[in-house]
Amino acid sequence: MSTQFDTQHTHTDDTHAYGQPTASRRAPRHGGNGPSGYRIAAIVIGTVIAAALIVLAAVGLTHITSTSTPAPAASTSVPAANPAQPTSPAQNVNPAQPTTPAVTPSASVKKLQQELGQLNYYEGPVDGLMGPQTVAAIRDLQRQAGLPQTGTMNAATQKALDNYLAHGNNQMGGNS
Structure with missing residues (x-):
């Protein structure tokens, strides 16, 4: 909040020269000078909603990514084990989401x-x-x-x- 000085008019109360209250003056709060309970509740609720939206967006993106990834082709040869590189694309998948091949009716x-x-x-x-x-x-x-x-x-x-x-x-x- 910036402080402005009126050099033309000096007033001891919080009104302009025309009798209007200044914009910096706030309405008195019930119970003291701290932030109002309604304002705190609104901030908390807004924060919770924002966090929930972020979580839903992350889950949605994870779901879209996992369902749009093509299944790896089956291989009959076994590659040599190299600890620096994964042996199959399935090892790069998030371990929280197990991958099971889609079963097609026969x-x-x-x-x-x-x-x-x-x-x-x-x-x-x-x-x-x-x-x-x-x-x-x-x-x-x-x-x-x-x-x-x-x-x-x-x-x-x-x-x-x-x-x-x-x-x-x-x-x-x-x-x-």
């Missing part, structure tokens, strides 16, 4: 789920994803066919599935 898994569903082995969504329900259905089929219960499709499991689809099995009637 037409063959979708068909398998439909076929297992026809035989009452599978009751989950037909989404083309090899999830725990699909693996459990394959194990049930393998158990019913007297095969090792691996939960993965192989030639023997496919043959049993084809046989049950062609000739039926006791699962179709709901009996276990």
Whole structure:
């Protein structure tokens, strides 16, 4: 705040020569000379809002950066370990955000789920994803066919599935 001196008019009160109050005079505060509680609250609330906006902007930028980064191509060769350089682009990613490759639905898994569903082995969504329900259905089929219960499709499991689809099995009637 700057102090201005009026050299033409000398006044002992805080008014101009025309009877108007000076701009530097503030209204008296309730309870004393300190800053008002409303002003402090407004500053605190404004600071909190500004901090929240900064955090939201940082999170948004981090999310945009992590989702727009293309997935690294799969490599069959293993590079020599060099502590000065990362061995893959995935090591440069923020450790707070784990990177998992996007799982795309498979037409063959979708068909398998439909076929297992026809035989009452599978009751989950037909989404083309090899999830725990699909693996459990394959194990049930393998158990019913007297095969090792691996939960993965192989030639023997496919043959049993084809046989049950062609000739039926006791699962179709709901009996276990």
